[in-house]
Amino acid sequence: CCQPNEEEVEILGPFPAQTPSWLVNDCKDEKETNSEAIAFDASATPQKSSPKRQSSNWEMSRSTYSLARQLSSMESQRPSSPLVDIKPIEFWAMGSRKEAVQPAILRKPYDKSEDYFRKLEPQLYSADSSGDDVDSLTDDEIVLRYQLGMLHFSIQYDLVHNHLSVRVIEARDLPPPVSCDVSRQDMAHSNPYVKISLLPDNKNSRQTGVKRKTQNPVFEERFSFKLPFLEAQRRTLLLSVIDFDKFSRHCVIGKVTMPLGDVDLVKGGHWWKALVPSSQNEVELGELLLSLTYLPSAGRLNVDIIRAKQLLQTDMCQGSDPFVKIQLVTGLKLVKTKKTSCMKGTIDPFYNESFSFKVPQEELSEVSLVFSVYGHNMKSSNDFVGRIVIGRFSTGPPEANHWLRLLGSQRTPVEQWHTLRSRAECDRVSLASLEVT
Structure with missing residues (x-):
C-alpha cells in the first residue's frame, strides 16, 4: 500500500517463505539499469569492452552488498509487538511432508499430578463404601449389628392448632443394663424412659415416665410441640432411650433420628425404628437460669x-422434687447458705425467688457463689443433681464470664443460662466447691 523507504521500513509480521514482490521488482529494475548501461558502453566503446565488463560486475556486487545491509537494518528495526494479529505459523520441511507447529505460549504445560490422580479409584473413597454409614443399612441390619432394640412411635401435625404431636408407644428387645453401666451387672433389667427433642434446638425437650425393670416397655404417652408448619419441616426429631439409674448418671441406650422434611406431617404415620448408638453416653444434668446484681x-x-429446665430425673415414679441451694464462700470460708422452695413432680421448675447477701465492695473480688441443685427425698438424703460455681473460683469460662459482666455493670441485673456440672468435675476445678461438700 506504500512505497518502501530505505531509512525506515516497518515489518508487520515474520517474513514469508518467498521473497516480497516489491523487493523482486526493485532488483529487476536495478539489473535492467545495469544491463542497459553495459550495453550502452559496449556500443560506444567496443574496443574497451573487457575493462567495462569488469566495472559492471563490480557495481553488481556492490548493489548486492547494499541490499544485504538494507535487509539486516530492516531486521534490527522490526517492532517488538506486531500491529496485527498473527495466526499460528506453519513451517515446512524440505520434503513433501508438512508439519504444523503451534506457538509455545499456547501449549499446555505437562502436569505429572494428572497421571497420579488417574490411578486413583473413586469408588474406594465414596460414602457408600464406608462400613460405618448407618444410613445405608436397613433396620434389620442395624438390629443385627448393634442389638439395641427397636422403638415404636408416631408423628402427626395439626394444621388447625399449629402443633406437632409425637406419640411414644413402646420399645422392645432393649439390652440389659450391663451394656450401659458396669456397676449394674447384678441387675437383670433396665429402667427405661424416652427423651424427645426437636433438633437443632435441643433445649425444649420432653421425656416420658420411667418404666421399671423391663426390656420391653410400653409408654403410650403423647407430647405436643407448638411451632409453625414450615418450621416443623426444617426440624429433625430425636428420640433417645435412656436407662434410669438413681445412684449414678443416667445412660443412653440408643437413639432414633428422623428428618421431618422427609415425611408427610399432615397425614402422619407410625414407624418401628431400630436404635443406633449415641455419641452422648450420659444424659446432661440440666440447666439453670440466674440473675446477679x-x-x-x-x-x-x-x-x-429464675428457673431450671431438663434437670436429671431423681424420682422414678413421679419425676423430681428439685430445689436449689445457694452458698456464699469468701476466700476459702463458707459464710452463708440459703435455698429455694421445693417444686413437686417436675424437671422444669419455675422459682422466681430472690436472695440477698451482705458483701462489702473491698471483698467482692474474693467472693464465690456455689449453686447446687438437689432432688428432695423424704426417705433418705437428698439426691444430688448438679452444681456450678460463679465468682473467684468459677467452674468454667461461662461462669467466669457471668462474674466479669457483673463486675463491669454494677447496679444492673446480669442474666445468663448455665449448664450444670457433676460434683467430681466441680471439685476438680474449683476450691470453693470443696469447701461446701
Whole structure:
C-alpha cells in the first residue's frame, strides 16, 4: 500500500517463505539499469569492452552488498509487538511432508499430578463404601449389628392448632443394663424412659415416665410441640432411650433420628425404628437460669433463681422434687447458705425467688457463689443433681464470664443460662466447691 523507504521500513509480521514482490521488482529494475548501461558502453566503446565488463560486475556486487545491509537494518528495526494479529505459523520441511507447529505460549504445560490422580479409584473413597454409614443399612441390619432394640412411635401435625404431636408407644428387645453401666451387672433389667427433642434446638425437650425393670416397655404417652408448619419441616426429631439409674448418671441406650422434611406431617404415620448408638453416653444434668446484681452503695449482692429446665430425673415414679441451694464462700470460708422452695413432680421448675447477701465492695473480688441443685427425698438424703460455681473460683469460662459482666455493670441485673456440672468435675476445678461438700 506504500512505497518502501530505505531509512525506515516497518515489518508487520515474520517474513514469508518467498521473497516480497516489491523487493523482486526493485532488483529487476536495478539489473535492467545495469544491463542497459553495459550495453550502452559496449556500443560506444567496443574496443574497451573487457575493462567495462569488469566495472559492471563490480557495481553488481556492490548493489548486492547494499541490499544485504538494507535487509539486516530492516531486521534490527522490526517492532517488538506486531500491529496485527498473527495466526499460528506453519513451517515446512524440505520434503513433501508438512508439519504444523503451534506457538509455545499456547501449549499446555505437562502436569505429572494428572497421571497420579488417574490411578486413583473413586469408588474406594465414596460414602457408600464406608462400613460405618448407618444410613445405608436397613433396620434389620442395624438390629443385627448393634442389638439395641427397636422403638415404636408416631408423628402427626395439626394444621388447625399449629402443633406437632409425637406419640411414644413402646420399645422392645432393649439390652440389659450391663451394656450401659458396669456397676449394674447384678441387675437383670433396665429402667427405661424416652427423651424427645426437636433438633437443632435441643433445649425444649420432653421425656416420658420411667418404666421399671423391663426390656420391653410400653409408654403410650403423647407430647405436643407448638411451632409453625414450615418450621416443623426444617426440624429433625430425636428420640433417645435412656436407662434410669438413681445412684449414678443416667445412660443412653440408643437413639432414633428422623428428618421431618422427609415425611408427610399432615397425614402422619407410625414407624418401628431400630436404635443406633449415641455419641452422648450420659444424659446432661440440666440447666439453670440466674440473675446477679451488685449494689455498691449498700454493699449487697442480690441473686435471683429464675428457673431450671431438663434437670436429671431423681424420682422414678413421679419425676423430681428439685430445689436449689445457694452458698456464699469468701476466700476459702463458707459464710452463708440459703435455698429455694421445693417444686413437686417436675424437671422444669419455675422459682422466681430472690436472695440477698451482705458483701462489702473491698471483698467482692474474693467472693464465690456455689449453686447446687438437689432432688428432695423424704426417705433418705437428698439426691444430688448438679452444681456450678460463679465468682473467684468459677467452674468454667461461662461462669467466669457471668462474674466479669457483673463486675463491669454494677447496679444492673446480669442474666445468663448455665449448664450444670457433676460434683467430681466441680471439685476438680474449683476450691470453693470443696469447701461446701
